[in-house]
Amino acid sequence: MGQKSASSSAATKVSSFVLLIIFVTLAVALAALVLAVQAYSIGNDVVAVYLLFIGFIGVALSTYVLFQTRQRMMRLRIETPPITTTIECKKCGFKNVREFQRGDYIFKEVEPCQKCNEKMLITAIYREVREKGKTSFPY
Amino acid sequence: MEYAKIYNQAFASFSEGEFVNLVAMLTALQNQLFQLPGGDIFSQILTLVIYAFIFISIFYGQRIQLYIMLREVEGSLYKLKYIRDEGRRIAIETIKEIGKPQTDPTVRVDRFLEYFTISPQSLDPAGVVWKLEHILDVRDTRFKDEVKLIAPAADETQANNLENTLEAAMALNYIYKVIRHYYLLGKKTLSLYIIMQIQMILPMVMREAEAYASALKAFAYGQPIGDGVGALVAAKLMHGYPVRKIPKDCVVATVPFEGRTAYVIKAEGPGGNVGKPGDAIKTIIEENEGKIANIIMIDAALKLEGEEIGEVAEGVGAAIGGPGVDQFKIEETILKYRIPINAVIVKEDIGDAVSPMRKEVFDSVDKAVERIKQVVLERTKEGDKVIIAGIGNTIGIGQ
Numbered sequence: 001m002g003q004k005s006a007s008s009s010a011a012t013k014v015s016s017f018v019l020l021i022i023f024v025t026l027a028v029a030l031a032a033l034v035l036a037v038q039a040y041s042i043g044n045d046v047v048a049v050y051l052l053f054i055g056f057i058g059v060a061l062s063t064y065v066l067f068q069t070r071q072r073m074m075r076l077r078i079e080t081p082p083i084t085t086t087i088e089c090k091k092c093g094f095k096n097v098r099e100f101q102r103g104d105y106i107f108k109e110v111e112p113c114q115k116c117n118e119k120m121l122i123t124a125i126y127r128e129v130r131e132k133g134k135t136s137f138p139y
Numbered sequence: 140m141e142y143a144k145i146y147n148q149a150f151a152s153f154s155e156g157e158f159v160n161l162v163a164m165l166t167a168l169q170n171q172l173f174q175l176p177g178g179d180i181f182s183q184i185l186t187l188v189i190y191a192f193i194f195i196s197i198f199y200g201q202r203i204q205l206y207i208m209l210r211e212v213e214g215s216l217y218k219l220k221y222i223r224d225e226g227r228r229i230a231i232e233t234i235k236e237i238g239k240p241q242t243d244p245t246v247r248v249d250r251f252l253e254y255f256t257i258s259p260q261s262l263d264p265a266g267v268v269w270k271l272e273h274i275l276d277v278r279d280t281r282f283k284d285e286v287k288l289i290a291p292a293a294d295e296t297q298a299n300n301l302e303n304t305l306e307a308a309m310a311l312n313y314i315y316k317v318i319r320h321y322y323l324l325g326k327k328t329l330s331l332y333i334i335m336q337i338q339m340i341l342p343m344v345m346r347e348a349e350a351y352a353s354a355l356k357a358f359a360y361g362q363p364i365g366d367g368v369g370a371l372v373a374a375k376l377m378h379g380y381p382v383r384k385i386p387k388d389c390v391v392a393t394v395p396f397e398g399r400t401a402y403v404i405k406a407e408g409p410g411g412n413v414g415k416p417g418d419a420i421k422t423i424i425e426e427n428e429g430k431i432a433n434i435i436m437i438d439a440a441l442k443l444e445g446e447e448i449g450e451v452a453e454g455v456g457a458a459i460g461g462p463g464v465d466q467f468k469i470e471e472t473i474l475k476y477r478i479p480i481n482a483v484i485v486k487e488d489i490g491d492a493v494s495p496m497r498k499e500v501f502d503s504v505d506k507a508v509e510r511i512k513q514v515v516l517e518r519t520k521e522g523d524k525v526i527i528a529g530i531g532n533t534i535g536i537g538q
Contacts, residue, residue: 079353083362083495102360103407105536106371107378125363125535126501127494 018069022062029058086124089113100125157250205331208338212322215341216315222352222426223315226308227252233304233359237297238290247289250314251305254281272464278289282306284371296361299410300534303358307351308405314348328532346490353494358411363535365491365500369437369458372483372507373405373529374538382538388412389419397512399432408533416528417465421472423526429476432523435483436468438530439500442486449503450486451510459530483510497534 009087036051083100087110094115104110195203227248251508256278259270270422286293286302293301318337325334357364363371377392385391394401402423406414416436424431438458442448456481457469473480485503511527519525 080356081495083360100360100362105361105376105535105537106363108409124501126496126498128498 019064022066022069025058026062026066029055029062031055032058081127081129083125083127085122087120088123089116089118089120091118092116094120096120171188172191181336192205202329203396205325205329205334207329208334209322209326212318212325212334212341214321214336215345216263216318217346219311219315219348222348223308223311226311226352226355229355229359230301230304230308231295234290234301237293237294237301240289244289247285247307251285251289251384252309254309265421268464268467271462275464277461289363296410298357299412300361303411303532303534304355307355307358311348311355311441312350314344314351316534318344350490351469353490357495358534359492361409361535362495364493364532365487365496366439366493366531367536368439368485368487368497368500368504368507369531370405370408370533370536371496371501371504371529372437372511373527374408374533374536375504375508376401376511376529377403377405377538385422386415386418388414389416391419391423392538395500396525396527397484397515399515399519400522400524401515401527402431402524403489403527403529405529405530405536405538408536411532411534413461413530413532415423415458415465416530417468420469420526424472424476424478427524429478430524431476431478431526432519433515434478434480434526434528435472435514436469436480436510436528436530437485437507439485439487439492442488446486447499448491448497449499449506451483451503451506453488453510453514454482454484455480458484480512482506483514503528 003075007074030053033055036048036055039045039051040048085098085100085104087096087098088094092113094113104122106122106125109123111120112118113120120128147277172360214402220530231245231248234248235238238244249254254352256274259267259274261267261385282302282305283298286305290298290301313473318341321333321337323446324330335370335472356362376394377390380392380394380403382392385404388407389404391402391404404416404419404423406412406416436458437480438538440458442450457466459466469480485500485507487497487500491497491500515525
């Protein structure tokens with residue numbers, strides 16, 4: 001069908017500078033956590049608590065930003081759901097379901113039937129949507 | 140001495156235990172709020188942070204809110220730009236593929252995306268419908284000519300599809316520009332209210348833009364869209380019967396229907412076309428000298444949240460959208476001949492209306508046909524003549 005969705009575009013690219021900042025923050029945060037363990041082991045409890053605090057905040061922030069960037073990239077794609085074409089033979093009732101092809105339209109006469117050699121007709125073109133997380137609605 | 144008196148009056152009603160608790164609470168509060176110079180370093184920093192937070196919230200709260208909103212709008216604008224660029228790219232690619240132009244169509248497409256239509260002056264509203272119709276006709280002719288120039292190799296069906304593709308790209312371009320305008324204006328003036336307005340309607344705008352984005356692909360490939368459900372109902376009824384063209388861009392078939400004669404009308408497919416059902420209905424009524432027992436119009440209608448997609452409902456009136464010219468013409472004609480008019484609608488949301496037809500909408504066609512039968516049987520007598528008009532874009536639907 002040739003319906004290729006979004007190819008590489010400037011809008012889907014993530015700035016390498018932003019990525020660098022995210023990974024540097026993550027590295028510093030992880031280092032703070034390691035240092036916190038060390039400080040605790042030598043009995044410096046107050047410093048350990050501060051380092052632990054900084055470490056957790058850093059890890060949480062950098063993973064959140066990284067996740068958000070990924071989400072944004074995923075959101076920036078135009079979804080192309082598969083379109084189905086149903087072809088029927090009016091004489092023998094033979095049915096063929098295939099992917100939509102350019103030029104198809106409802107009530108178009110297409111190739112002859114495999115069974116009775118009668119001309120077949122496109123009777124349906126539609127897309128099926130699977131509702132994500134559809135919950136029961138009491139109202 | 141005075142203070143002691145007030146003190147004694149104020150606390151006389153407390154028991155000794157309550158008094159001790161109160162004193163402890165006041166001391167704790169005093170420690171929390173005013174103990175800056177004493178305590179450990181951590182408490183001092185925390186106190187300073189709390190003070191700074193209160194200060195910032197009071198004096199810069201609104202500005203912070205403004206920046207948060209601006210950032211939210213910026214994110215959506217980013218997505219709108221992406222959708223707009225994709226729309227433009229798809230339109231150009233489709234023109235190159237179908238239209239086989241001699242030169243690069245990019246410049247012409249970019250010019251097309253900036254086209255605008257000025258609606259007629261309505262200070263004196265008498266006759267405004269005819270003025271509006273004329274403007275829309277000029278616009279339609281201009282678009283068709285432009286498509287012929289951009290895509291010389293396209294046949295009539297493909298040219299109609301290309302016109303619809305370009306119109307969807309145009310709508311995306313317009314949405315992007317309006318949102319960008321308010322974003323930049325809000326940023327320039329730092330007005331919370333400008334940004335707030337746009338931020339509040341943004342979810343609806345994004346839904347519409349996403350709907351147009353999927354419409355663009357449907358138009359480019361000539362797939363039936365949700366809005367075409369009315370045309371599909373008419374096509375099902377007229378299929379197998381001889382059809383003739385009627386003004387403008389419509390077809391009609393005379394179909395025996397439950398012992399009555401039904402004039403089934405739809406826009407001429409399978410290219411992207413809505414026709415002028417107002418003119419078509421008027422033509423059939425005048426051909427029959429007004430002797431039409433009933434008119435039934437079928438169209439897609441916007442559903443409310445919570446309603447099922449493909450739900451069929453029935454009512455009275457001219458079921459037709461658009462700028463209102465066709466509805467006006469239909470109402471004028473039925474008033475002249477006192478013809479009753481009924482409507483059958485298939486419910487769907489804006490996204491489903493302009494994107495490839497969903498299975499639920501397709502399945503509702505048989506239900507709509509059943510409902511039409513019911514209306515015809517209940518509202519007309521055997522031997523009567525009725526008009527059944529399927530309204531909507533007939534892209535991807537033959538007859």
